Amino acid sequence: MLRARKLESGPGGAHDERVQVRAALPDDIDFVRELAGEVFSSFGDYRKLLPKWFKTAGVMTFLSESEGEHTGYVMVAFFREERALVGDVLAIAVSPAHQGRGIGRMLLQHAVTVCEQVADQSPVRAMRLSVADNNERAQKLFLSFGFKQVDGDFGHYDGGQQALHMERPMGP
Ligand SMILES: CC(C)(COP(=O)(O)OP(=O)(O)OC[C@H]1O[C@@H](n2cnc3c(N)ncnc32)[C@H](O)[C@@H]1OP(=O)(O)O)[C@@H](O)C(=O)NCCC(=O)NCCS
Numbered sequence: 001m002l003r004a005r006k007l008e009s010g011p012g013g014a015h016d017e018r019v020q021v022r023a024a025l026p027d028d029i030d031f032v033r034e035l036a037g038e039v040f041s042s043f044g045d046y047r048k049l050l051p052k053w054f055k056t057a058g059v060m061t062f063l064s065e066s067e068g069e070h071t072g073y074v075m076v077a078f079f080r081e082e083r084a085l086v087g088d089v090l091a092i093a094v095s096p097a098h099q100g101r102g103i104g105r106m107l108l109q110h111a112v113t114v115c116e117q118v119a120d121q122s123p124v125r126a127m128r129l130s131v132a133d134n135n136e137r138a139q140k141l142f143l144s145f146g147f148k149q150v151d152g153d154f155g156h157y158d159g160g161q162q163a164l165h166m167e168r169p170m171g172p
Pocket residue numbers: 012013039040092093094095098099100101102103104105106130131132135136137138140141144
């Protein structure tokens with residue numbers, strides 16, 4: 001069982017001591033649903049999908065809290081591909097009022113730390129995520145963590161945006 005480590009800031013990120021990241025609890029599902037409706041509605045109906053993922057065995061959700069207020073979350077799951085695992089960042093979201101303060105960077109760093117912890121026990125080949133072609137802000141964040149765009153056609157979001165896949169190799 002993984003334990004959520006206390007976060008450190010990612011590369012170049014400002015570390016805010018008042019922001020904590022913890023494993024989500026069952027009651028957090030309402031926040032997951034509400035924030036999905038706020039920030040993912042242009043891509044599709046994630047108000048239903050994200051709570052479904054939240055309850056799916058093997059999907060880990062971590063929440064950020066700033067002074068007791070929920071401010072964002074990241075969801076991670078592992079998939080076996082051939083002889084190694086791939087850590088998939090299924091969703092990352094920060095409440096609009098708290099965006100641009102380094103919380104997204106902290107959440108993504110947490111996902112990386114979780115993948116590194118798993119990689120201590122089992123081979124993890126890479127981290128992966130999907131992002132819309134017009135979501136430059138998120139892409140910029142992912143690029144700064146070493147994610148690179150993967151060649152291929154990965155379809156479209158319900159909102160019509162082209163889906164890009166990005167990967168970050170694990171290991172030394
Ligand atoms: C993408 C998202 C998670 C980033 O979270 P955040 O807390 O706002 O981001 P941070 O403050 O940690 O900034 C991280 C990086 O994002 C980029 N970024 C943040 N705000 C930005 C802005 N206004 N314009 C352009 N890039 C920006 C920068 O690269 C920044 O790094 P830097 O500060 O070192 O330059 C958040 O904007 C969000 O929830 N967006 C809506 C949901 C979404 O699109 N999720 C990703 C789907 S795959």
